Amino acid sequence: xxxxxxxxxxxxxxxxxxxxxxxxxxxxxxxxxxxxxxxxxxxxxxxxxxxxxxxxxxxxxxxxxxxxxxxxxxxxxxxxxxxxxxxxxxxxxxxxxxxxxxxxxxxxxxxxxxxxxxxxxxxxxxxxxxxxxxxxxxxxxxxxxxxxxxxxxxxxxxxxxxxxxxxxxxxxxxxxxxxxxxxxxxxxxxxxxxxxxxxxxxxxxxxxxxxxxxxxxxxxxxxxxxxxxxxxxxxxxxxxxxxxxxxxxxxxxxx
Amino acid sequence: xxxxxxxxxxxxxxxxxxxxxxxxxxxxxxxxxxxxxxxxxxxxxxxxxxxxxxxxxxxxxxxxxxxxxxxxxxxxxxxxxxxxxxxxxxxxxxxxxxxxxxxxxxxxxxxxxxxxxxxxxxxxxxxxxxxxxxxxxxxxxxxxxxxxxxxxxxxxxxxxxxxxxxxxxxxxxxxxxxxxxxxxxxxxxxxxxxxxxxxxxxxxxxxxxxxxxxxxxxxxxxxxxxxxxxxxxxxxxxxxxxxxxxxxxxxxxxxxxxxxxxxxxxxxxxxxxxxxxxxxxxxxxxxxxxxxxxxxxxxxxxxxxxxxxxxxxxxxxxxxx
Numbered sequence: 027x028x029x030x031x032x033x034x035x036x037x038x039x040x041x042x043x044x045x046x047x048x049x050x051x052x053x054x055x056x057x058x059x060x061x062x063x064x065x066x067x068x069x070x071x072x073x074x075x076x077x078x079x080x081x082x083x084x085x086x087x088x089x090x091x092x093x094x095x096x097x098x099x100x101x102x103x104x105x106x107x108x109x110x111x112x113x114x115x116x117x118x119x120x121x122x123x124x125x126x127x128x129x130x131x132x133x134x135x136x137x138x139x140x141x142x143x144x145x146x147x148x149x150x151x152x153x154x155x156x157x158x159x160x161x162x163x164x165x166x167x168x169x170x171x172x173x174x175x176x177x178x179x180x181x182x183x184x185x186x187x188x189x190x191x192x193x194x195x196x197x198x199x200x201x202x203x204x205x206x207x208x209x210x211x212x213x214x215x216x217x218x219x220x221x222x223x224x225x226x227x228x229x230x231x232x233x234x235x236x237x238x239x240x241x242x243x244x245x246x247x248x249x250x251x252x253x254x255x256x257x258x259x260x261x262x263x264x265x266x267x268x269x270x271x272x273x274x275x276x277x278x279x280x281x
Numbered sequence: 282x283x284x285x286x287x288x289x290x291x292x293x294x295x296x297x298x299x300x301x302x303x304x305x306x307x308x309x310x311x312x313x314x315x316x317x318x319x320x321x322x323x324x325x326x327x328x329x330x331x332x333x334x335x336x337x338x339x340x341x342x343x344x345x346x347x348x349x350x351x352x353x354x355x356x357x358x359x360x361x362x363x364x365x366x367x368x369x370x371x372x373x374x375x376x377x378x379x380x381x382x383x384x385x386x387x388x389x390x391x392x393x394x395x396x397x398x399x400x401x402x403x404x405x406x407x408x409x410x411x412x413x414x415x416x417x418x419x420x421x422x423x424x425x426x427x428x429x430x431x432x433x434x435x436x437x438x439x440x441x442x443x444x445x446x447x448x449x450x451x452x453x454x455x456x457x458x459x460x461x462x463x464x465x466x467x468x469x470x471x472x473x474x475x476x477x478x479x480x481x482x483x484x485x486x487x488x489x490x491x492x493x494x495x496x497x498x499x500x501x502x503x504x505x506x507x508x509x510x511x512x513x514x515x516x517x518x519x520x521x522x523x524x525x526x527x528x529x530x531x532x533x534x535x536x537x538x539x540x541x542x543x544x545x546x547x548x549x550x551x552x553x554x555x556x557x558x559x560x561x562x563x564x565x566x567x568x569x570x571x572x573x574x575x576x577x578x579x580x581x582x583x584x585x586x587x588x589x590x591x592x593x594x595x596x597x598x599x600x601x602x
Contacts, residue, residue: 083506112508119506123499127598128521137517141507163597179503 392480400488
């Protein structure tokens with residue numbers, strides 16, 4: 027479905043009055059994504075995870091330069107085809123701040139439906155959000171409700187690829203697992219999911235593969251099955267060290 | 282209910298303090314009301330006659346007694362007698378308030394509308410030449426004194442091109458009752474332009490900054506990820522989120538527009554309250570000046586109060602008071 031080849035992103039900035047300098051923030055990212063697959067992208071802050079998401083949505087700022095190739099269902103994504111955004115590739119955002127604080131949830135779902143050309147307004151009820159939720163403002167939603175609303179908004183245009191940027195951050199285990207199950211269900215229906223997170227453990231049961239980003243470099247591609255035991259099945263040293271350093275695995279940092 | 286009472290009490294206290302401040306400032310001013318009233322006729326008037334006029338106006342009484350006597354009359358609904366116009370203050374103000382409202386009110390409304398529109402336009406095109414042009418225009422106007430702008434406009438359009446009349450609210454020599462609507466508009470246009478140009482800058486700059494902030498927000502990012510067009514975003518998210526701050530600035534600018542109108546009315550000899558203020562100040566006409574100060578205070582504080590109430594009503598985060 028999605029093919030990314032040697033993707034790199036740099037930002038140009040002025041260092042003096044006229045001299046421009048380019049800062050590379052992401053480099054050497056290559057991967058394929060098929061129908062039915064959940065790819066977890068793991069990395070700390072500043073690893074370039076969100077940057078990757080923005081690149082896949084064609085939402086990089088004007089001073090960014092894109093290298094490498096991206097193609098969706100065999101079609102090149104440079105220049106970015108506007109028909110992909112929201113309809114074929116959708117963003118499931120992270121925080122309640124991704125909802126307009128001055129508009130009711132009902133209005134925002136209607137706008138999302140119109141923007142993505144969806145035939146019908148998404149049904150919030152299947153996600154456990156009753157009809158009264160539509161009259162609420164984002165500030166009146168609980169964390170879990172907001173996250174489910176954002177999931178509903180992402181699914182409006184019935185996209186093939188769902189990019190979930192830190193969907194579980196700050197959620198309690200029950201709400202977290204509920205949301206991860208929703209993402210997994212999307213993949214089971216024939217879609218694909220890129221699950222961006224800094225939290226490895228909860229993502230493992232739903233992810234098929236794990237891509238590890240560190241400071242803008244891709245430093246490992248692992249099958250999520252290999253994160254087990256002493257981590258000897260893991261191929262990259264970074265993944266191995268990451269696995270051993272987890273609290274569940276006795277915080278070993280000198281492995 | 283308690284909130285309303287508290288607000289009314291605060292309003293009354295504000296009015297009393299403004300009145301006291303204006304009164305004390307005028308008492309400290311070197312202008313002698315009797316001399317100013319007499320003008321050149323002062324040569325024919327002796328000290329005894331001047332003392333008689335002062336006594337008739339109550340100026341021989343102690344300062345605090347004068348203030349309390351004035352306050353007592355105002356509370357009974359009597360604004361007193363204007364010494365510079367030789368007529369009841371209420372009548373002087375009634376004669377002028379229409380001209381003032383036409384000029385100041387329209388200038389306020391237009392500067393609000395154009396300021397918001399310009400601010401939105403600049404923000405939507407942030408960083409481009411459109412944005413830079415609007416910004417330079419706003420800085421330039423914000424730094425320009427109103428009276429100078431008014432003089433420039435007058436030199437260009439009234440003196441140079443001869444398109445607009447040089448003064449007043451109607452042709453010279455025609456009684457106010459016989460001035461046609463077209464003539465009124467013709468006389469209004471230049472002062473209105475001067476005052477509107479002055480008011481636009483602030484509101485445009487405020488709107489621009491707020492809208493740029495909105496356009497960089499997370500919810501606009503999500504809207505873009507949904508495939509929203511720039512117009513869609515400005516209409517649904519931009520205006521909604523930038524309108525309230527703009528409205529607050531617009532309401533707060535009432536005072537500034539009125540301040541500007543004093544200068545503009547002076548330059549264009551517009552027979553409004555602004556010009557009466559200057560007249561009253563120059564002639565030591567305390568009752569008229571106090572009445573105008575109170576009216577302005579009332580308008581400005583009410584404007585701010587309305588902005589507060591609207592903000593609470595429209596913004597769900599304010600608790601919907």
